[in-house]
Amino acid sequence: MNKSRLNVRKTVVSSTLVAAMVFSPVLSDGAFAQVDSNEVKQSDSVSSSSNNVLNSGDRSEAVTALQTELESLGYYTYHVDGIFGQITEAAVKDFQEDEGLTVDGIAGPEVMSALSAVDSGATEPTSDEEPTESASQSEVVSIAKSLIGTPYVWGGTTPDGFDSSGFIQYVFNEVGVDLSRTERDMWKYDGTEVASPAIGDVVFFEGTYDVEGASHSGIYIGDNKIIHAGSSGVEVSDLSYDFWQDHYLGVKSFK
Incomplete structure (x- = not known):
């Protein structure tokens, strides 16, 4: 899947994203997320956050940071709400596919590293580039x-x-x-x-x-x-x- 990077904003948030993942509590359930609340345990959420892994059903500041970074790269165009649902998972999968990573919709260390690398090479749009909204x-x-x-x-x-x-x-x-x-x-x-x-x-x-x-x-x-x-x-x-x-x-x- 080929995505245009012409309108990518330079967003230096990778360190913020990692910090948010470490220190923010992770909850469950959200828009378009099909998660059984009985299957989401507090211990699992803490483990996910402490291991720098975000996946479907998580809800935290770390997810907000992830959505913001994916949005800056043109992968996430929905409402930034801090809820890791189907749309966030699809955006992660699209990014993984473009970067040659394992396509599983899970935002782990490999995804975070790739996001940081892409961000470091991003440039501010020039006056000759088209606006985000055509x-x-x-x-x-x-x-x-x-x-x-x-x-x-x-x-x-x-x-x-x-x-x-x-x-x-x-x-x-x-x-x-x-x-x-x-x-x-x-x-x-x-x-x-x-x-x-x-x-x-x-x-x-x-x-x-x-x-x-x-x-x-x-x-x-x-x-x-x-x-x-x-x-x-x-x-x-x-x-x-x-x-x-x-x-x-x-x-x-x-x-």
Whole structure:
């Protein structure tokens, strides 16, 4: 997997990350983390932290530092919350794959050393480099925000009224991207699946009503929020709500 490093910020946090891992308590469970709380014991958490190892279910300042460092390298684009869930694990795996490390989603000493090495070679973006948010991403979000308040209409595909997939299709059509009519087909046939959402990507959900596959979607606008056409019309919603976490399917980029 090849990732652009053009917009990488020079982030000297590796020593902070190690210190946080040593001295911060590690808890369990978080957004998108499928961890049985009965299986997470305090002794295991202390051992994980003291051995400089972070993995799924951990929650601490060390995880926050890890997410921040992965974010600076372009691997983690979700909400920095200190919770080692599925999205953080996927970002670690992507980094491991690019660095030729064992791909297990566990942030141990080998990963920390590689992060430190990559950071030491990172450079500040110059005025000639493109910003992190591309013009098309900004335009997608701008169009989506302009439609907030539009009523929900079953089968609706215009600003007179949208259903959930009609809203997504309309916004991307406005920036020259043709998408399938239904979320199910968008998820199956359009775009590229990514590990975590960047601004302008589309987050998909399943099981929101009786249909096989993707059944709802929203445009990610940053800060752990999406714009979507729900039963109350086009609105902003927070992904931290249990409903979204329970029905989360994945993310696609239509850039």
